[in-house]
Amino acid sequence: MRIGVVTFPGSLDDRDALRAVRIAGGTPVSLWHGDEDIKGVDAVVLPGGFSYGDYLRCGAIARFAPVMSEIIRLAGPPTQTSPGLPVLGICNGFQVLCESHLLPGALIRNEQQQFICRDQKLRIERTDTVWTNRYGKDDEIVVPLKNGEGGFAADQATLDMLEGEGRVVARYLDVNPNGSFRDIAGISNATGTVVGLMPHPEHATEAGYGPEAQAANSTGDGTDGLAFFTSALQGVLSA
């Protein structure tokens, strides 16, 4: 199972995502923003960071990278021959997915106007996506969150549509860290192949390097994020 991780200039968590894929048992493959080729990978992770500095809007410039044209093409609506390339966008990757219109809505400046880094509790609400099928419905997990522009925003109709179709993948619990509408931390496309998530599951895949154990109440050792990556292995196999 080969999972590609795109490096844009300014990507930061690309190496962490590659490591998470490896820990999950997959084969990590580095992809380069300037290539149109995705090396035949089975799924793609768009990692966190500040692609192209994010000076214009987060993800706005990365969306036009050559590799994104290919990813947008392959991840588009399912056809008879293909269910659509699974893509997980984490943080900046989520922003890129929204700018690419693979996911609805947008991510705006945190309500409190500051970058925030914290161990964040989430509820996993959709478990039939490629990226969350190893979680139980309504599992509560703790993974790091770190963003300056992480507030999920969309108009009422879009929000109602996402809720109605059960496309809210994860919701913030206890604290809404950035002013996201309806506490939304992550959403998916209709078929559950494309998922965008503001918090960072790749930073919670190795005991001792993730959230403090006592805060991580699902696995108890700070590895609550690993199931995103093991899910993909499972999900891609069964797809």
Add this chain to the structure above:
Amino acid sequence: MTSDSMNLTPEQRAALDTVEKAATTPDVEQPWAALGMKADEYEAVRKILERRPTGSELAMYSVMWSEHCSYKSSKVHLRQFGEKTTEAMKEHLLVGIGENAGVVDIGQGWAVTFKVESHNHPSYVEPYQGAATGVGGIVRDIISMGARPVAVMDPLRFGALDHPDTHRVLPGIVAGVGGYGNCLGLPNIGGEVSFDPCYQGNPLVNALAVGTLRHEDIHLANARGNGNLVVLFGARTGGDGIGGASILASDTFTEGGPTKRPAVQVGDPFAEKVLIECCLDLFKADVVQGIQDLGAAGLSCAFSELASNGDGGMLVHLDRAPLRDSTLAPEEILMSESQERMMAVVTPEDLPGFLEITNRWDVEATVMGEVTDTGRLVVLWHGETIVDVPPRSVAHDGPVYERPYSRPEWLDARQADTPDRLPKPQTDDELKSLVVTMAGTPNLASRAWITNQYDKYVQGNTAQAMPDDAGVLRVDEESGLGVAIATDCNQRFAALDPYTGAQLALAEAYRNVGVAGGKPLAVTDCLNFGSPEDPAVMWQFAEAVRGLADGCQTLGIPVTGGNVSLYNQTGSTAIHPTPVVGVLGVLDDVARRTPSGWKSAGAQLFLLGT
């Protein structure tokens, strides 16, 4: 490499201050005083050159001989760090004081480089950009050693928390440290936040960066090998931070006079992130002979230091420097502090490979000139020679001062003023309320409101960060080999007794590394003091250095590098002496680190020591 003097208009050529012209016009008045030089320093330059300096030479000498670049007041004291370092203490030292940063062997073929530096004054003027470019600058020091930067720390000091100006300064500085570090993908693994009215008009922004490398990857700042090329790469040169140089430019450019030159530098962390990755690829491809980052004193520093550390001379065509502002005069280009630039020495054979990598990262690279065997640093401007100097005289043989110092008389009164005059809590309730009050004071309360703005997770190797006593990082993912780093200083102790205060700072950082499970190996320091022209301050400085050097000798770990920041004062009132000390230790396996805090009910408590 043809020179193109035709690009200058006849007026520009006539206005240009060349070496030739300097030799025939000895009596031209030069603005050395306005550039911060003393009369005898200017005379010394004339003696070295056996003529008056050109405007460009004056620019170079004035900035390289400034306190900031030449350490002219502190040098005589700092020597102790070397002199008191025994052979045994050097056991783990791969590169010592003098290079961009020290390099320490941590075993298994791995090395670590780390250094702390100040960006105090710029952060007061423009808090966000000042702090941001402070982080950017220290990170470039780490890259230039051949290392991958892996973490930052930020010892910060502010005036009173409730002072209105603190509300201007603090949020900007914290956002700047965070904004730049977060965007570079460097976890922030610790630091300090301390409030004291002495910093009201002079906050301290110290930034520490750590990098890791394999032993064989060490790179040094020298220009060797006749015919090797000198390549400037990274951001374009603009008019950043050259307030003083405009004085010179106004000599040169008659029409219109000097344009407005910003005294502040604006950082572009994205450009630096790309520069990091680009440099690492260059090192991997083994196409770099010598490398130097551009910081304070910009090209003046890079040219003269590379040449001075090398074995010959250097010839550069300054007009080749890519500019952001085409109106810059050569003196200004030499002095510009534009951020996110590096300079490398590359063999002609390696140049194509070098350029292929810079192109891949969209980093602009320009061959500025070459290493020569003349022993001179020669700078051309459209074919005209505007600098011709012995590089060592600029970079290393600057003035050295033995400034007078004496123990201030008021120290006795200060030392006599002990806590004994404070009321002691008499009852349980008083004790309880005192503890609660103390816990609520800004200097003891949680710093989470600040540290929550820093990414501590990026790179996935942070084993310990805020609120632990020391930051702990994994260096080798297979073996778990890692490092622990802590920075400390209690300026109030140092104000009472700078000798002991510096040792207490060292001891605290040493203990913090020790309790985390690290074996302390090396020290870096950032010495923040007032004006060296005040004998009382100079005494504090001398005592602090002596204390730190003695302390290091007692503990058996060497100082590998650091930074001195003087003139931290408001009017004639200096800040408390603030010798910030960083200690680095090694852990064979970070899995065995010890975090602070009580983790389980029923654990037993022991008090160790006296």
Add this chain to the structure above:
Amino acid sequence: MGRVVIDVMPKPEILDPQGKAVVGALARLGFKEFAGARQGKRFELEVEGEVDQAVLDRARQAAETLLSNPVIEDVVAVRAASDQE
């Protein structure tokens, strides 16, 4: 050398955290008469030669594809810079 000015503002119905922070800060400084604030972006693009209709059309295209995100922002103006600007 001509200059095009492009103004982009957050859509009225979208929460504007910066704008909210600005109103708060203004009020604290005593500027209580400003009851609302929104913060958007202003771009200045340089072109060789005159800013004619063709240039403005291209600039609008750039504004709508890259410089703004239609989900949260509106392009409120695309125009030649006046001489004073």
Add this chain to the structure above:
Amino acid sequence: MGRVVIDVMPKPEILDPQGKAVVGALARLGFKEFAGARQGKRFELEVEGEVDQAVLDRARQAAETLLSNPVIEDVVAVRAASDQE
């Protein structure tokens, strides 16, 4: 209800990483005619009633104290919003 528009731009001599990013991205998308770009801020402040000179003076004061950083930015315009805006 009146509206004041305030435009703030980075000083010309100051590095503008945003502008740099915009030119680069425009060029990659084929908008090669835009040789330079700078990115600044546009604020809209709301007031009860008319925007008269007194309001504009106050707005300029706000622009210079809070909305811009004089070390690196210039306030390029303070004006009443036109009806179309």
